[in-house]
Amino acid sequence: MNQFFSEADYFALVPAVMLALFGCAILLFDFVVFPEPRQRKRLAFVLIAGEAFAGYALWNQQANLAANGPSQAFHGALVIDGFSIFFNWIFIAATVIVAMVSYKYLEIEGEHHAEYYSLMMFAQCGMFFLAAGTDLVTLFIGLELMALSFYVMVGFLRTSKRSNEAAMKYLLLGAFSSGFLAYGFSVMYGISGSTKLADVATAIAARGPFDPLVLLALATTSVGLLFKISAVPFHMWAPDAYEGAPTTVTAYLSVASKAASIAFLLRIFLGPLASARDAWEPILIFVAVATMTVGNLAAINQSNIKRLLAYSSISHAGYMLLGLIAGNDTGIEGIAVYVMVYTFMNLGAFLVLVALRRKGIIGEDMDDIAGLMHKSPGYALLMLIFLLSLAGIPPTAGFLGKYYIFLSLIETHHYTLAVIATLYVAVAIYYYFRIVRSMFARELTEPAPLSTSFGLRVALAVSVILTLGIGLYPEPFLRLAQTSLPH
């Protein structure tokens, strides 16, 4: 077997192996070690232990990267570079934060099962391959692993119609988009005769951007990729899936799945499709503007906060695309920074909603959050900070994400796009502040205390410290993001 696998291959794979192993272990633990239902919250700690191992492996990879530079594994199917490591740190952080708040939430929903945690780890395993994969097949399998896990998680509340409907919608549209993506990949394979991204890139560069087959591959691949990041016009699933899914899953979906999909998108557009920039730049400009427009304008009238945040997350995808359109180092670094800050601020906002879900109270409507300042000033203040950050107001972290995107647009002379993007900040503040208004200016309607847990408090503390910390002293985080530039 040694001619097939080298030590470097194993080394590259360790984080994913850890995730898969612990994911399976959780299933076993469920009936072997912690058979009692009330013991299930310990499974969250098993998950965190697994993440610790994965994190340790990632740490080693980072040390190796610093010493020896990027390394390939499995004959170029995987690459361990700053980009993959950076995104994997984000996945780990997001998974741990979500897992910490899930046990209480699922108990309230009455659907606390071990599968939940293992699905999270399997999904994250897929994300690992999306960030590290450099082979069409690897990437596709990674995507499906992540997506399938999410289909199940979105429908995790088996008795809830909303949840089932959301899962069904997400599954059908997701499968459809995967079909497009697979078709695009098959065309790429047809062009190049190889599944390696580097070979595909060479073949596409040789044909030029406006070759019919290249355009076909570009169009179909883009459909699949843009669906995953919920860009307009492939965003329809997002509001429904976000609203219907359990709030913890919504948080996970909106953050980790989006980050992984952005990583995937960057791998494809900056890899095989890099030479076809002339063809895709106008398309992406249209998509980005449409995404920001639809996301921001549709959010204005939402009365369900989860749905509002779904539209806001659509608009954030538009901002991230702008960094790709600019395409210079600032833009790509900007996407990395954006994804990083978005992870913590968006998670934070959803965590507050998680706390609003109590026995018998769904707690995701504008009315449910009314007067929160009177009842739980701490939570109201946290939500305010997360919302300010989502809007991009300094000194919160969200400002830095937007800062890089704006700067990259100016550097590449996309002035009109820059003006549009900045003006949507003002629109965004309007709908985010509808929530703020409800929290601070309205009277208390629901006196029942929030459902908190130790995990939720820790997770909120981590999110807010990072949201403010990255905003006030961003230097170390920016350095981390700089390492993610693919070269």
Add this chain to the structure above:
Amino acid sequence: MMDNHLLSLVLFTPLAGLLVLLFIPSRQKELIKVWANLASFAGFLISLPLVSRFDKSVSGFQFVERANWIPSLGAQYLIGIDGISLLLIMLTTVIGFIAILSSWNAIQDRLKEYYCMFLLLQVGMLGVFMSMDFFLFYVFWELVLVPMYFIIGVWGGPRKLYAAIKFFLYTLAGSVLMLLGILTLYFQYAGQFGKYTFEISELMKLSLPLGLQEWVFWAFFLGFAIKVPMFPFHTWLPDAHVEAPTAGSVILASVLLKMGTYGFIRFSLPLLPKASMDHTIVQVLAVLSIVGIIYGALVSLMQKDWKKLVAYSSVSHLGFCTLGIFAMNPNGLAGSVLQQINHGISTGMLFLIIGVVYERRHTREIAEYGGLAHVMPKYAVIFAIAMLSSAGLPLLNGFIGEFTILQGAFEANRAWAAFAVTGVVFGAAYLLWLYQRTMLGQITNGKNLHLPDLSLREIVVFLPLIAWAIWIGVYPKPYFDILEKPVQQIVERVRPGYYQGGAQAATRPAPGVTGRGPGVSGQ
């Protein structure tokens, strides 16, 4: 040596007060009030040494503090002041204290949040006037929005939420576009000098073509003009003022609006000298200023609401300030800065005066009042002083500022001065008429018969402002001395050779301006 960190101390005293305030339980209402007043008073006391240690014979920035903040972006923690910032900082610490003191009885619920917001606002405003780094400046600039939103939106009048979000959206839209202008300069600097920095004095070394300067100028213009607010961007101001609680109006009119005029003076002029001297731009801005002066005054004449009247009078008075800036000569600029201080003093007093009767009667309809001088004689005297200072009566502060601005405007373009001077006339008209309708004659409304006169605390609130108004009115020389060097620097920067060529030559913009005046350097 304390000197080294004096500015930081001034900047962060309110923040320290805020942090302590967070730990006082909400039930301890008296303690919260006392602490907030102490903190803001301490902020004022700590800012006093700035005046005594400020060396007005030195040009350039003083009390400079520099520390690396975000090396990856080239953003620094870099603060320092010159004469212009010194005056505005003193205005901020004085008015900040007075606004907090005036809230003692006016605010009854959510005291802790209220005072926290005020102290945070104070930090933001002080930071804006101190920053010598554009990134830092922008952070403080935006930091101001949030507490002001809450002050209007939580403790305001019936339409507070509408007014608060309008304020927020207007100013935010302007400032994000300004951010694009900042980033353009930043990027251009990196292109010319090979490194990234937000330091203002470094960015001044840029030589940009006129076309680009004009674009950046308009981007800055939107940010600053909305804040000032210049006509036609003023529509948020009356709403915000009418709905805001008294102290909020005071701080908004007296200090917050000055951030806009300060932005023009500190950034637009020195960073974009060619655009600032461009004939079209100067004409447009002067005309907008004059329209603002006359329009604000005329609309004031029509108002039935006391507070709205004063709000529109701000539009008119700030028109003078911007006109002085774009007259682009020493008189105009010095007059403009002084008038900003004056407006802070007199309009601050006028809003406090409205607050006094509003606390007693809970209405601001002018028609509800009349003959108040009979029952509230002390109040009538103080109102008279505030009103006359705002109207520009000689020996009071308003006269000095308006007169100097008109001198500057006259030097730049006689027609400007001719139009602007009508604003003074109208200003006297609406203020005197307001005074007549509310204070003089017989008491027509029975509810006013037993209004109590000013209490000692209320008088204490007014005294420093009155003293200040008289000081500037009688002996303005120290102020002009402080302003001389920084104004000279800006004029040299925008119109090189102004002082050598004498006033005659300088009334016409010299052709072939290279825009390479002596940069402001922070030593």
